Amino acid sequence: MALVNAGVVVLDCAEPERLAEFYKGLLGAEESDVSANRIEIEGPRGFRMAFRRDVNATPPSWPRPENSLQVHLDFVVADLDEAERAIVGLGGRPVEAKDPAGPHEERGFSDPAGHSFTLRRTLAPTAPKQG
Structure with missing residues (x-):
């Protein structure tokens, strides 16, 4: 039995309205709870995020070492190029252009607002030809 139930990913930011719009567009989500200092959204598969007003929020500096990552999100996509165009159109920006080697x-x-996230496309595993 789980000790806790899954909660909500909360990002602190100076402008929660702006950040909620970005993630609503990215995730196809809808607002589920709104107050003066917090906006919560829910995606079509139940994934929830909230954006809490912090007028002193300092964006992470990743990939630079000062102020580090703090936290980041990973999202799985089918087409990296298409997703990148959509993200830039929503107001996001690339911070690392190279595709690292690996699986x-x-x-x-x-x-x-400067929070880091990664788009990842899992490659189909390759196995040696049999016979």
Whole structure:
């Protein structure tokens, strides 16, 4: 039995309205709870995020080492190029253009408030030819 139930990912930011719009567009989500200093959204598969007003919020500096990552989100997509165009159109920006070697293709971005997130496309595993 779980000790706690899954909660909500909450990002502190200076402008929760702006950040909620970005993630609503990214996730196809709808607002589920709104107050003066917090906006919560819920995606079509039940994923929830909230954006809490912090007038002193300092964006992470990733990939630079000062102020580090703090936290970041990973999202899985089918088409990295299409997703990147949509993210830029919503106000996000690339922070790492190279695709690292390994079993995943991924690209780093930041949302309009500077929070880091990664788009990842899992490659189909390749196995040796049999027979």
